[in-house]
Amino acid sequence: MVDSVSWDHREFVYKASIALARSTIEDIDEGVTGCIAELRDWLLSDRSYLILFEEATQTLSITHEICAKGVEPQRLAIQNVPMSRFPWLVEQLQKLAVLSIPEVEELPCEAEEEKLEFRREGIRSLILVGLRLEGQVRGILGFDFLDQSLTPDPETEEFLLQIGEILGASVHRQILATRNERFENSLYRYSDQFPGVIFQFRTYPDGRMTFPFISKKVETMFGLSPEVLRSDAGPLLELIDAEDKSAFEEKVDESRQGMTPFETDFRAVKADGSIAWIEARSVPARLADESMIWHGYFYDVSDRKQSESEIEKLAFYDSLTGLPNRRLLQDRLAQALTGSTRDHNHGALVFLDLDNFKNINDSAGHVTGDELLKQVGQRLQRTVRQWDTVARLGGDEFVLILKGFPADAASAAARVEKVCEKVRDALNEPYDLNGIDYTGTPSIGVTLFFDHDTSLEELLGQADMAMFRAKDDGRNCIRFYDAMMQKKVSERLAMESDLRLAIRKNQLAVHYQILVDEKGKPIGAEALLRWHCPGRGMVSPAEFIPLAEETGLIESVGYWVLEEVLSRVASWKKRGGVLSQLQVSVNVSTRQFHLPSFCSTVMALLRKTGASPRNLKVEITESALAYDLELVEETLRTLRSMGIRISLDDFGTGYSSLGYLKRLSLDELKIDQGFVRDILDDPNDAAIAETILALASALKLSAVAEGVETKGQLERLVSMGCTRFQGYYFSRPLPATEFERLLEKSGTGEQRRAW
């Protein structure tokens, strides 16, 4: 044993601890080696070394070793050796702070394995100090003696124990550091594989913010270096779009307060200057100093946002015009309603339908129709203010939500009307539809809303109703919804259901009105439909025929009339006399006339009733002609080839052109009673009647004046050359039996006022 006086234990421990504590991670190895070298010198051992246990693998390895001259080092041999090879030794070290083996050969038999190992290494005696970390033996500070047998005294043991602690702590520090480094390295490695940026984001109680860790991708994504962000998160946070910044900060606060995951999407400027949508997801943890740390990632989701917005577009926008669709309209209207309540002002829902859109679509094709819809959409958007909404419901129906009108209903209505007039004017401007010139008109219905909860459906219903009124009142009209209108609509609905029953309940009848020539001789009759409705009394066909047309009921009503009239005509034929000579006009509504089965139905009914086509005249109106002209021509030709005459009713009120009249197979024009009524007082009406008569004669058509009520009117018409008349002056429409009686009584009816 060496002279302990030459060694001041305390000083050595002190110096070693200072040196090792001060050394950097890289220098620790050197310090440890120096330390065991000095200890070897002092103990005069042949070998001094440090062994560390690897807990995960349960192996041990020599990490540092110093050998006397000529002594073979064991470091390479003792690497990753299973600890199970030294069961006795490990067990002893758990119990004893210092294990000294004065004679290897005297080891107990439980230490057989160890004995063999020590023998192999040529060792005679050893001193082994357990390195304890957190109460566990994690390594050994060892000294081998090849030739001498040594037993340390208690003071030496104590000294070695202290040194062991210092070395243990240093090595521990080194292990942690390397482990950390390894971890960080692998974190970087893994995070580089991730398509986004992985981060630790930290906020301090003093308001500072940093990214203690942020993966290298932040350089390519945002053009910022992880080093800069490590000490200041500012440069990255500044890239967040101004619009999303406050939401971002709110989410951070929310996550801090509730310790809930931080999840938000925000826009930010990327390194290439483009704006990207970034998804941020992270989980918070609170640190001891009240700092907060979030672990999470940033991920560029621009592509997903793009497809989301495309999906949204599909769901909420009309694909043809790009305008909001019904779903989005619903949303906007809900907003407008709350806005109206909040700001205490009026809003308006405007329903807009293009007049005769079907015509342009049918005649010029869908592509042109679509182009018109697009241009209408653009004009609407240009005309209304930017906070108003323009939506397309489908077809040629558009809806506007106008906002911010006065609380006073009358002035709001006046202002809304002005806007609607502007809209109408904009839509009246000529269109260029891919080379086709077009002018069109809209029908506009308006309803106001104010400070109350009305559903979209309800408001749309009101505006729609107003729009239909606008249509009824002629084209290019603006009409406001009012309660009266609502009442009328409800009445119409009730009437519709009554009308459905009318045929079955035998409430319909046909009355006949005589047509005479200039001598007053009966030449024909017009069949006029009557509805005796129990609750309503006599309902005028002017009221229910349009309704029947709209609802489709006209098909069955029209069929019933034809059958009724043809049966009557057949019975008159059998009866002979004046009745059998009459040509009976039947009014055929436009919709009925356009049924593909119309001609065959007439033919079948002629056959069924036995009536002669020579006694039948079909009255159509000009609207029947404003359709597929070729089809109309064909129908007319078929009817005439059967021997049926064709009369154009209410002539002068519609839009037929001279061209049509020349082309079509017609027999008769009926001068509308509107021109006859004032023929004596209104020179315009007289001129029109005269023109129609001239036109008829030029086209070799006969002309009938309708609604002749007075002798004066009759004389005037006669003076103009009119030869056929119909009107109360001769007779009102009469029920069939009365009509029959009247005609048979009058015999051949030579004199005019017999009726």
Ligand code: C2E
């Ligand atoms: P319309 O075809 O022009 O029929 C002539 C209308 O004028 C009839 O009205 C008739 O009663 C009325 N009238 C006849 N003479 C005079 C007169 O001197 N002064 C006045 N002020 N009016 C006169 P009504 O029967 O009320 O029929 C109205 C319209 O209903 C008809 O006009 C016709 O368009 C339609 N209609 C009548 N019956 C049928 C039918 O069976 N089918 C179809 N589709 N429409 C019908």
Ligand code: MG
């Ligand atoms: Mg008629």
Ligand code: MG
């Ligand atoms: Mg008429």
